Amino acid sequence: MKALVTRALVRAGVEVRVIARPGSDSTNLRSLNLEKVPGDLRDKESLRQALRGCGQLYHVAAHYALWAKAPSIFYDINVAGTRNLLEAAREVGIERTVYCSTIGAIGLPPGGGPGTEETPVSLEQMAGHYKRSKYLAEQEVLKLAKEGLPVVIVNPSAPVGEGDVKPTPTGQVIVDFMKGRMPAYIETGMNIIDVDDVATGHLLAMEKGRQGERYILGGTNLLLREVFEILSKLTGLKAPALKLPRGVVLPLAYLNHWVANLTGRPPRIPLEGVKMAKYKMHYDCSKAIQELGLSQHPPEVALEKAVRWFKAHGYA
Secondary structure, three states, X not given: OHHHHHHHHHHOOOOOEEEEOOOOOOHHHOOOOOEEEEOEOOEHHHHHHHHOOOOEEEEOOOOXXXXXXXXXXXXXXXXXXXXXXXXXHHHHOOOEEEEEOOHHHOOOOOOOOOEOOOOOOOHHHOOHHHHHHHHHHHHHHHHHHHOOOOXXXXXXXXXXXXXXXXXXXXXXXXXHHHOOOOOEXXXXXXXXXXXXXXXXXXXXXXXXXXXXXXXXXXOEEEEHHHHHHHHHHHHOOOOOOEEOOHHHHHHHHHHHHHHHHHHOOOOOOOHHHHHHOOOEOOEOOHHHHHXXXXXXXXXXXXXXXXXXXXXXXXXX
């Protein structure tokens, strides 16, 4: 996401400075006209030095994964790191900040239906360290906003498209499908948005977002089965026909998680992903559409971009 927002800023003619950890992968930033400076979210002084002379800040860095052998990394980077960066921004006089949170920090109605920015949610409802850490980070941001920090929060849903180097958990589902590693699935729901729409949404939030407000940067609500059907049409591969009950897969996920902690190798069946599958993560994105002018490309366009990019870069 960092690279996509950066590219959108460069295209818009903005003078960009990127804070990057020494040795971090900057493949997606090559050939861009920007300044890159060293910094680490865990080192507040490095952030103060990096931010001096800047007018606006886009905080799009996070540890985004469904598993880590040492879960403390989620809280060191996503929670403490966010607090460090925004406090540094306040100290050096940054005029306005856009903080990239996650859709996982948005609540879902207990009786079903799409969630909105106003749907109540608590820490106890957060499944897994990533979602818990992002929820806690957002609470830090909201606290600073109440103290007067000029910040707007955006909550992207499931971004899909080009440039997913890692890949992200959403991108990994697409790669696994393309590799024929999806013989079965657990039905769930997701909200898919084109990554380019998400990137532009950050710029729109900077320009039009209201102080201390949250905006869901989302697109189309789909069932996982519908995502596979679109991928099948795009790739010519068969969509998995076997739908497994979540209760059957959950014990296997716990076992796989235990093995992963022993070996240090990421689990093939992410426990947190199976837990999240319990909820249809469908959302109402009308606030960002109406207030920010968020664009809405069809999910077929986003998925086609992702398939083409993964194929071109040897992922599948």
